[in-house]
Amino acid sequence: xxxxxxxxxxxxxxxxxxxxxxxxxxxxxxxxxxxxxxxxxxxxxxxxxxxxxxxxxxxxxxxxxxxxxxxxxxxxxxxxxxxxxxxxxxxxxxxxxxxxxxxxxxxxxxxxxxxxxxxxxxxxxxxxxxxxxxxxxxxxxxxxxxxxxxxxxxxxxxxxxxxxxxxxxxxxxxxxxxxxxxxxxxxxxxxxxxxxxxxxxxxxxxxxxxxxxxxxxxxxx
Numbered sequence: 001x002x003x004x005x006x007x008x009x010x011x012x013x014x015x016x017x018x019x020x021x022x023x024x025x026x027x028x029x030x031x032x033x034x035x036x037x038x039x040x041x042x043x044x045x046x047x048x049x050x051x052x053x054x055x056x057x058x059x060x061x062x063x064x065x066x067x068x069x070x071x072x073x074x075x076x077x078x079x080x081x082x083x084x085x086x087x088x089x090x091x092x093x094x095x096x097x098x099x100x101x102x103x104x105x106x107x108x109x110x111x112x113x114x115x116x117x118x119x120x121x122x123x124x125x126x127x128x129x130x131x132x133x134x135x136x137x138x139x140x141x142x143x144x145x146x147x148x149x150x151x152x153x154x155x156x157x158x159x160x161x162x163x164x165x166x167x168x169x170x171x172x173x174x175x176x177x178x179x180x181x182x183x184x185x186x187x188x189x190x191x192x193x194x195x196x197x198x199x200x201x202x203x204x205x206x207x208x209x210x211x212x213x214x215x216x217x218x219x220x221x
Contacts, residue, residue, distance in 0.1 A: 002177075002181040003180060003181045003184035003185065003192065003195075004133075004177040004180050004181050004184075006196075007196065007199055010196065010199060010200045010203065011134070011137065011138075011141075011199075011203060014134075014138070014203040014204065014206065014207055015138060015141045015142065015145075017207055018138065018142050018206065018207050018210055019142060019145050019146075021207070021210050021211060021214065022214060023036060023040075023210045023211065023213055023214035024142060024146070024210055027146065027152070027157050027160065027161075028145075028146035028149055028152065028157075028161070029149070029152055030152025030153050030154045030157055030158075032157065034093065035216065036213050036214050036216060037093065037156075037157075037213070038093045038094075038095060039213045039216045040210070040213035041086075041089065041090050041093055041095060042090070042095060042099065042100060042103040043103065043105070043106055043109045043209070043212070043213060044086070045083070045086055045087075045090065045100045045103060046103050046104075046105045046109055046113070047109055047112070047113060047209070048078060048082065048083055048086060049083075050113035050116060050117055051078060051113075051116070051135070052075055052078050052079045053117050053120070054116050054117060054120045054128065054131070054132055055071050055072075055074045055075035055078060056071075056075050057117075057120035057121055057128060058071035058074070058075075058120070058125075058128055058129075058132070059071035059072045059075060061125045061128065062125065063125060067179070070175070074172075086100075087100060089156075089159070092156050093156065104219075106212050106217045106218065106219075107212070107217060107219060108205070108208050108209055108211075108212035108217055109209065109212070111205070112202075112205040112208070112209060115131070115201065115202065115205065116131055116132070116202070119131040119198060120132075123198070124191070125183065126180075126183040126184070126187055126191060126195055127194065127195065127198055129176065129179050129180050129183055129195075130180060130194075130195040130196075130198040130199045130202070131198050131199070131201075131202045132176060132202075133176050133177065133180055133199060133202070134199060134202040134203040134205075134206050135202070135206060136169075136172055136173040136176045137173050137176070137177065138203060138206045139164045139169065139173075140164055140165065140169055140170055140172075140173040141173075142164070143160070143161050143162075143163070143164030143165035143169075144165045144170075146161045146165070147161050147162070147165040180195070183195075
């Protein structure tokens with residue numbers, strides 16, 4: 001059994017909680033009010049900027065050339081292609097590029113991205129992969145579950161589901177899981193336990209990112 005298969009003990013309850021959250025269930029059946037999702041789109045833009053930094057650390061710390069190339073490609077694709085697509089997607093909700101750029105990170109977005117970047121900057125390469133994995137795995141799993149229930153009539157929500165349940169994103173999630181398996185196979189028991197703890201914290205932030213959007217979380221002071 002690969003290492004990531006053992007992580008399902010941590011992952012599955014979190015994916016179940018995400019799927020059951022009204023923010024996500026409403027996305028899946030098309031009943032979600034647009035305002036929480038507009039909030040999510042803006043916060044996700046902030047998240048993507050910090051996500052790029054994690055890919056940059058991944059390229060810098062990669063143990064071999066092939067892995068370096070993959071992280072460099074992910075950095076370029078996210079900073080250029082994906083963020084352009086995100087701007088176009090935001091426009092479908094009436095969000096301008098200026099509004100995206102002016103978005104202040106919510107408390108949850110700040111905490112999550114700080115955890116991602118700090119782990120990537122100060123931990124081992126295995127720590128970096130462990131902190132990165134829940135975003136890829138969680139989005140893919142959530143979208144596939146929603147797709148299995150049928151696409152919503154709202155094309156904007158259906159587009160989100162198709163994107164993250166699609167072949168390209170599925171391949172990315174499987175690549176990251178395979179990379180984690182390879183690293184874990186060459187790591188000590190203590191390292192593997194630390195990866196598990198990092199993975200669990202990052203997965204919990206995935207749930208809280210959805211929940212913060214549902215509540216349209218703001219700074220209180």
